[in-house]
Amino acid sequence: MNGYLGTILRVDLTAGRLWDEPLNEDYARGFVGGSGLAARYVYDMVDAGTDPLGPDNPLVFMAGPLVGTVMPSAGRYSVGGLSPLTRLWGEANSGGFFGPELRFAGYDGLIVTGQAARPVWLAIVAGRAELRDAGELWGLDSYATQERARQALGEPKARVACIGVAGERLVRLGAVMNDAGRSAARTGLGAVMGSKRLKAIAVRGSAAVPVADAAALQAVAREVNAFAKEDMASASIRLAGTAGALDVSLMYGDLPIRYFQQGEWAEAGNLSGVLMAEQYLNRGRACYRCPIGCGRETRAPRYGVASVDGPEYESLGALGTLVMVADLEAVIYANHLCNVYGLDTISTGSTIALACELYARGLLTAADTGGLELRYGDAAMVHRLIEMTAHREGFGDVLAEGSAALAERAGVPGLAAAVNRLEVPLHDPRAFAGLAVSYALSPRGACHMEGDMYGVDMGQCPAPELGIVPGDRFDDTEEKGRVAARQQAWRNLYNALTLCQFQNPGVDAVLAALNAATGWGWQLEELMAAGKRIVTLKRLLNLRRGLTRECDRLPELLLQPLAEGGTEGRVPDVAALLAGAYAEYGWDPESGRPAEETLQRLGLANL
Ligand code: SF4
Structure with a gap:
């Protein structure tokens, strides 16, 4: 089967049993790879009552058909399963070299069950x-x-995926x-790995990925490499990272x-990627066969740390502007702590910011926090809370449950900036209305x-062949929802291919690569259609888990207009945007369920 090794490794940790299973070719053709293929397998293995931290929740590691080939920036892998944070479908993906090495070791993916x-490991x-x-x-730390x-x-060249202390402590x-x-990082799948008492997976191999037309794939690779050299967006992140x-x-x-409530802050410029490059950068880093190289290795000498991976844009926001810390070195260190303990920087920073907000409103007091005073702008407090969260120590045990749980505990569930209990990333739908659908x-x-509308409207990743064109960022009509x-x-397909979303050589190049492989x-x-x-x-899986039409919403906090800044007075018309999106997907706008004819057309009628 070209593009695939054709084998999935099954691991039953309860029985201590491992076996090879042929890749389901129908699933691969329908759901491609990565998070798409992982979701197809998970769909068969869970029901409404499956406990995300129980033995029956499968944890799936899956690469896509371009991974380990000559295709540039296609070195990612996805992790999928039920999320312990949201109780719905959970997925996350990562770059580096683990994905290609998994394929060189002979597998398209792993499905881990049991405990x-x-x-x-x-x-x-x-x-x-x-199993060892x-x-x-x-x-040990990560x-x-x-x-x-x-x-x-x-095997000094083995690639390892693992959890830190946070995953161990669930x-x-x-x-x-x-x-x-x-x-x-996202959706807490490190805790699923911890619940299975699986500390690490190390992979090493030298198998070649079979492809249908090696010459054609090589030609696409040359074209993509040439594009990356000329492309402005690629040049920008090569220079300054995503920061x-x-x-x-x-x-x-x-x-x-300030936890989504302030439109301007002059000090935020201290966190700029250009300053980071000038003052704290050791070197740039690239994933497997990536000509862009957005990765950063920085340092935080004040904290005695000579090498830090990152921080990315999202982490600078979550551990910086959300909590009002504009000391770049302190934010780099906070990012390092999250890496060491194995924490999602977005969800961790956002949960700490919510705690600061609750404290400022008097909804949390020192009596709740074990005597800690929580104040915006206190970098040492952020560092301490990260450590306490990772170890579930004291008030950290509360933060370890995430922001939706924290807001519920404080009696203000509407204050959590989360959708279906996953913390909102560092892009504001008041600035790019289409993000209302993405979220x-x-x-x-x-x-x-899976829906970077800020990139589309800034003209960074247009795909006109698919009807994805830049437009007015405040456009909140049904057409924008479509x-x-x-x-x-399209981005769900990217995550199935597992192609990096910073590599946008155009739809024709991606299609040619997929066909060549x-x-x-x-x-x-x-x-x-894919x-x-x-x-x-994934929608069907979530509906089975209890998702309803009412869950398709933005948090109340993000529907409050801000008094200043680039979104002054703006709030997206979520109802209009969603109406367009339901129509585009062929889902019933009242129930939010895919229509029967949609399921037929997509080949999902049997589900
Ligand atoms: S652009 Fe960055 S994240 Fe994407 S493959 Fe290249 S180095 Fe990795």
Whole structure:
């Protein structure tokens, strides 16, 4: 089967059993790979009552058909399963080298079920997999875990995905970490790994990924590499990382400040990616075969840390502007702590910011926090709360449940900036109205990685062949809702391919690469149909888990107009945008359920 190794490794941790299973070719053709294919497998394995932290919740690691080929920037992998934070479909993806190495080791993906009696780790070398005792790894931070697993394996070039202390302690903001500080962070899947007592997965191999037309794929790769050299957006993130977007984002009012309640803050410019490059950058880093190289290795000498992975734009916002810390070195250190403990920086920063807001409103007091005073702008407090969250220590045990739980505990559930219990990322739908659809209909809760409408309206990733064109950022009509739904479907396909979303060489190049790898001979319309099929499958999974039409909403906090800044007085018309999106997807606008004819058209009628 071109584009695939054709094998999935199944791991039953309860029984301590491992076996190879042929990849389901129908699933691969329908859902491609990555988070799409992971969702298709998970759909068969869970029901309404499955406990995300119980043995029956599968944890799936899945690469896409371009991973490990010559296609540039296609080195990602997805992690999928039920989220312990949202109780709905959970997914996250990460770059680095783990995804390609998994394929070189002989597998398109892994499906892990059950729960080990004692901590274990999984070693996979050239198609041979075994479970090993993780007694000596348990309790280590994410960096030491990766190093120790490589040493134990005697494979210095093995790639390791693992959890830190946060995942072990079932912190619902726990990430899966790989390749030093890269992370599949969102939706708390690190806690799922912890619940299975699976500390790490190390992979090493040299298998070649079979492709249908190697010459054609090589030609696409040359074209994409040439594009990346010329493309302005690529040049910008090569120079300043994703942090380079911070200044522009501030100008648009896209970067949330003071827990989404302030439109301007002069000090926020201190967190700029350009300053970071000038003052704290050790070097740039790239994932497997990536000509862009947006990765940052920075330092925080004041805290005695010589090497930090990141921070990314999202982390600068979550651990900086949301909590009103404009000391760049302190934010770099906060990001480092999240990497070390294995925490999602977005959800962690946002939950701490909510705690500051509750404290400011008198809804939390020192009696609740064990004597800690929570104040916006206190970097040392942020660092301390990250440590307490990771260890579930004192008030950290409350933060470890996430912001929706924190707001409910304080009696103000509407104050949590979360959609379906996943914290909103650092892009404001008041600045780019189409994001209302991206967040309200995202299969995993508020998600900027499956519907980056800020990128579309800034002209960074147009796909006119698919009807995805830049427009007025405040346009909140039904037509804009349709565009946002198409972008959401397109990015779901990207995450199935597992192609990096900073690589936008155009629809034709992506289609040519997919066809060259798989030999499927798809046309444009099949690309969009696959994206919509994947979104709709995840929707069905969430409906089964209890999602209703009423869940398709933005948090109340983001529907309050701000008095100043780039979004002054603006609030998107969510109802109009959603009406357009339901029409685009073929979902019933009253019930939010996919219509029967939609399921037929997408080949999902049997679900
Ligand atoms: S652009 Fe950045 S995240 Fe994407 S593949 Fe390249 S280095 Fe990795």
